Amino acid sequence: DLIYNRPAKELKELISGIGLKAPSGHFDYATLEEKVDYAAELGLEYMICPMIPPAMWGTLDGFRQGAVHLNKIAAKAKAAGLKFGYHPHNYEYKQLAGGRGFDVLMREFDPSIRLELDIYWAVEGGQNPLDLMRQNRQRLALIHIKDRKQFSGFTYNPLADNAHHFTEAGSGTIDWKAVLGEARRLGVTQFYVDQDGSDLPVEQSLRASWKYLSQLNV
Numbered sequence: 001d002l003i004y005n006r007p008a009k010e011l012k013e014l015i016s017g018i019g020l021k022a023p024s025g026h027f028d029y030a031t032l033e034e035k036v037d038y039a040a041e042l043g044l045e046y047m048i049c050p051m052i053p054p055a056m057w058g059t060l061d062g063f064r065q066g067a068v069h070l071n072k073i074a075a076k077a078k079a080a081g082l083k084f085g086y087h088p089h090n091y092e093y094k095q096l097a098g099g100r101g102f103d104v105l106m107r108e109f110d111p112s113i114r115l116e117l118d119i120y121w122a123v124e125g126g127q128n129p130l131d132l133m134r135q136n137r138q139r140l141a142l143i144h145i146k147d148r149k150q151f152s153g154f155t156y157n158p159l160a161d162n163a164h165h166f167t168e169a170g171s172g173t174i175d176w177k178a179v180l181g182e183a184r185r186l187g188v189t190q191f192y193v194d195q196d197g198s199d200l201p202v203e204q205s206l207r208a209s210w211k212y213l214s215q216l217n218v
Contacts, residue, residue: 008041023190024116024142026050026087029066032073040080046142046190047077048116050087054159057091063101067108074113085114085141089158093125106136118144118194119179124163126154129174130182137186143179144194145209147172166197168205170212181218 003011004027015022024046027035032049039047049070056062074084086109092102106115115136121144122129133140147167155163169176180191193213198205 008038047082048085063104071110085116087116089121090125091156094156114141115139116142120146142190146194169209
């Protein structure tokens, strides 16, 4: 939430003043309710929760509690003219006693909650992103793009350094032509290059991803 320390009107003017738009934004779980009006004033289309608290990751009941809270926020967001969504990382895909947290969330969420699927984190969690998109096509609305370096095995804690095998799109192991083609076939219209970290400076990294993605015929 560091960027949200400016008044919403000021931040909106700053974004538009440099020729950009902000169709969506991530907001911390703990401050979601108090940020709904801020997100609406900022002019966002989507208000996204990127993570439930780590203390809730260990049991399916923790994910159920998360779903209850996010359903409450989704109703408030809808009343403010916003769409509400959730961004999984990799911990949701871990097998727990009785199943996976991801499945609990998809089952327990209100139908209005959209899925912002981060392809890197799906792969890092051992998932086939094409299958995930097809299985959750009713929720799928936004795609995050970053590539994954060659790495054997999967991890289930996005806060751990050994889960960070980030690289520019086209420089890793993810089949972006297949992923983006399927996403478009399923009706997704919002795609974001997600710069979580790279060996390159941020601007150079983004340019490299954009150069690769812009030449894909999908």
